[in-house]
Amino acid sequence: MPTLPPERTPPSEREPHQARELARSFGSDPERYDRTRPRYPDAMVAAIVAASPGPDVLDVGIGTGIAGRQFQAAGCRVLGVEVDERMAEYARQHGTEVEVAAFETWDPVGRTFDAVVSGQTWHWVDPVAGAAKAALALRPGGRLAVFWNGFQPSSDVAEAFSAVYRRVLPDSLAARWASGVDGYTALCSKAADGIRETGAFGGPEQWRFDWERTYSRDEWLDQLPTTGAHTRLPRAQLDEVLTGIGTAIDAIGGGFTMRYTTIVVTAARTGTT
Template sequence: MPTLPPERQSDREPHQAREVAESFGTDPDGYDRARPRYPDALIDRIVGGAAGLDVLDVGCGTGIAARQFQAAGCRVLGVEVDARMAEWARRRGLEVEVAAFEAWDPAGRTFDAVVAGQAWHWVDPVAGAAKAARTLRPSGRLAVFWNAFRPPDELAEAFSAVYRRVLPDSPDFSQALTDAYSVILTKAADGIRRADAFDDPEQWRFAWEHAYTRDEWLDQVPTFGGHNRLPPGKLRELLDGLGAAIDAAGGGFTMSYATMAVTARRETAPSGPA
């Protein structure tokens, strides 16, 4: 869940920023510890009550979503571009293959669902959807999803002031980050349509909340996209500013989340280039 939506980090499309996509493995322990999970309602809706599904998790990272699908009774294979993240997940029992999804070889394997949690913006939306179609069984589901958040109003303004001071051109936390993610959702849906192998994509939304202490939130901040590439002094300045804002608000807060998904079923024989 990047604080800086990927398209704000440079003029390139997110999937062209490979150095950012491959940077999360600098601290897989911290990433897995701090990053939020996904609502059970989302997992249940994707699985559809059918235990034993074969699920391909694209950009599986440390296996946060994969473990939730395993807990729901699914068999999961991960594909991850960062070898450090993949090795971390393997040590915890997840089968993972290291590759960019667009170049990954399914070797004839097919799946009931292809999913991507907080990762599909690092995949070419058209080539990725076409590859997903070729790996899905008839009527299999592609589901890509993200956690967007909004702090309480007073903290949103304080967080924005800290980011403006430390990192000019950062997103405005007084604006709903779901609006920023709408660009990502639209690109994902357009890519699915252009793959010409799915029914019309749907958007799902699940609202939820999570209470954070000051230290819990500051533990998560360095895992956001681009943040682990900041000079240490800048990151320290950012964390100090955010920590002071949380202290002024009482030392903790409740974050409002919206998990947003784009999903479609493979209804026709996939076509297009390999």
């Protein structure tokens, strides 16, 4: 598992963690979000659990509890922190304890954990303040692990979908959706930079887990409104995107297989206190 190089990324005009109104947009339909969003590889969960000193897990940005339930199934005790009350309530109703707060201002009240994890969420957290809070919440030897699902569409799927976005939303993030795993490179670098800056962790590593999922037309269209480029679209534009993507999927046979790479940035808490 390679150690990430110690290089800093240039700051963007507005970092994702400064766009909290977008982060909160995911809670508009928590049931759909939980039903349609992809899970994480069991091998990733097992690797994080094996590298942690115990079963107590803090899930940052737990959302509806997708990753949290996977850690519970692996034998962990999970506490979630979530900024959106709607998401938090859904997770509570499905068996996970959740406290509502932005992680940077959340108070652990003296509690410590064996792992702090964050799935598809860490870019909404200030990378330095978040890593510092994670260090405060971790026992010595505890592990911070933040991860994202990056998709890698086949060339025919990428071109078919991109054509729709270029026509309907030419200046949007969605028009660049086919960047896939490469789109997470900057997020991983920022996470690693934040970990290093605290001085409380060993060198950050990057782990990768490859997997795939087959989607029907209806399954893909069901999850599309839950993704970041679509949650705040006006209804008319969203409908136009869904119609175009649906037609594109019909043209390639009514379904497709999406290859995913789950990318993890992780480091162990150093020190004895």
